[in-house]
Structures are given as C-alpha cells and as structure tokens.
Amino acid sequence: MGNVLNYFGNMVQTKAEIIENRELLPATYYQLSLKVQRIAQVSKPGQFLHIKVNQGIFPLLRRPFSIHRVRRENVDLLYKIRGKGTKILSRRKRGQYLDLIGPLGKGYKLPDKGVRIILVAGGIGVASLYFLAEELTQRSLPYITLIGGKKSEDILCRDEFKQLGGVVKISTEDGSLGRKGLVTDLLQELLPTPHCYLRLWSDGNA
Numbered sequence: 001m002g003n004v005l006n007y008f009g010n011m012v013q014t015k016a017e018i019i020e021n022r023e024l025l026p027a028t029y030y031q032l033s034l035k036v037q038r039i040a041q042v043s044k045p046g047q048f049l050h051i052k053v054n055q056g057i058f059p060l061l062r063r064p065f066s067i068h069r070v071r072r073e074n075v076d077l078l079y080k081i082r083g084k085g086t087k088i089l090s091r092r093k094r095g096q097y098l099d100l101i102g103p104l105g106k107g108y109k110l111p112d113k114g115v116r117i118i119l120v121a122g123g124i125g126v127a128s129l130y131f132l133a134e135e136l137t138q139r140s141l142p143y144i145t146l147i148g149g150k151k152s153e154d155i156l157c158r159d160e161f162k163q164l165g166g167v168v169k170i171s172t173e174d175g176s177l178g179r180k181g182l183v184t185d186l187l188q189e190l191l192p193t194p195h196c197y198l199r200l201w202s203d204g205n206a
C-alpha cells in the first residue's frame with residue numbers, strides 16, 4: 001500500500017505525508033497531522049508512533065509520540081519541544097514526509113460499565129488522553145477529566161475535552177487558570193470512599 005516500507009502485523013513502517021505542523025504556543029507546543037491511512041484504521045487510544053524526525057542521520061534514534069486523535073485517514077500528534085529532536089520536528093513542513101513506525105504499544109485497557117473513570121493529564125499528557133476520552137464518549141462511559149499545568153498556556157485541549165461533553169477540571173501551579181495547585185490536588189478531592197472501585201488513567205507529569 002502506497003508508502004508502506006514494511007509490515008509487522010498491524011504495525012507498519014511507512015512514509016507519512018505531513019498535512020499540517022501547527023504551532024500552538026510559540027516554540028513550545030505543536031500539533032502535527034499526518035496522512036497515514038493504514039495506521040489511522042487500526043490505532044487504539046494509548047498507542048504511539050515512533051518517528052524519525054529528520055531525513056539525515058541525526059538524530060539517529062526515533063522519537064516516540066502518542067496518538068492524539070484519528071480523523072479519517074489522518075493521525076494527529078501533539079508535542080512539546082524538549083530538545084534537538086522535537087526542535088527539528090517542529091521545522092518540518094506540510095508536504096514533506098516522515099519515516100515512522102506504528103501503531104506501537106498495547107493501548108489503554110478500556111473499563112467495564114459501572115467503574116468510575118478519571119482521566120488525569122499533566123501538561124502534554126493530554127495528547128493520549130484525548131483519544132481515550134473520544135473512545136469513552138463513543139461507548140457512553142462517563143468520565144471526569146483533570147488537566148494540570150504550570151500556567152494557563154500549558155493547559156491544552158480544554159475546549160476539545162469540553163466539546164466531548166464530560167466534566168473538565170483545571171489546575172495551574174501559578175493560579176492563572178482554574179484551581180491554584182497541582183492536578184493531584186484536584187484528584188484528591190475526587191478520591192473515593194474505601195468501598196468504591198476507581199479506575200484512573202494518567203499521562204504526562206501528573
């Protein structure tokens with residue numbers, strides 16, 4: 001199929017076309033959309049892609065990024081610039097191709113009905129939890145989303161989570177948005193009685 005270089009069961013190594021590489025916060029957060037139909041068809045929440053960010057030899061190793069969202073034949077990623085690899089990735093342009101392997105990982109185990117679900121995201125951790133929230137919404141499984149960050153600019157996807165219809169609570173360490181404090185403070189308030197069965201999904205620095 002198209003640009004697929006290798007097949008390993010559901011997983012492929014392929015060249016994916018960049019549809020968009022959008023800066024969400026200057027030199028910090030980006031949203032990358034890739035046209036990669038075969039991966040879009042089989043991906044599950046909690047899985048990730050292993051991306052060769054450059055065409056040349058540096059950096060040698062691929063970088064892992066969670067699947068944030070799947071839209072028809074496109075897969076979206078959300079990433080934060082940390083070092084050289086993510087900086088190079090942020091400079092890649094629409095129409096260029098990225099060599100990647102995926103989907104990797106087993107994905108999140110989905111809960112049974114009747115379990116209280118809390119999604120806890122620290123900063124860029126919203127990336128994989130949004131895909132999970134979409135899946136829970138489709139299955140009519142209620143959940144609460146807690147998103148925490150250092151400051152308001154670090155709170156990503158708040159509106160997207162709200163549009164899914166669930167309860168969304170925010171905390172920032174400097175108090176610039178939502179409750180002042182850590183996302184784990186919000187969680188503490190929701191902690192159940194000893195007889196309640198709770199399932200928690202957490203990603204990022206939560």
Ligand SMILES: Cc1cc2nc3c(=O)[nH]c(=O)nc-3n(C[C@H](O)[C@H](O)[C@H](O)COP(=O)(O)OP(=O)(O)OC[C@H]3O[C@@H](n4cnc5c(N)ncnc54)[C@H](O)[C@@H]3O)c2cc1C
Pocket residue numbers: 048059063064065066067077078079080081082083084085086087124127128
């Ligand atoms: C399964 C998996 C899924 C991931 N999903 C995402 C995602 O959806 N979005 C995203 O932005 N990132 C995600 N990451 C983290 C991402 O892979 C790294 O941020 C990236 O590889 C850094 O590459 P770099 O070359 O820019 O930084 P490097 O040059 O490798 O590192 C630069 C500096 O940043 C530090 N650093 C590197 N990674 C992290 C990290 N994760 N947290 C804190 N400090 C770090 C290093 O210790 C070093 O000091 C994921 C990681 C894993 C293992």
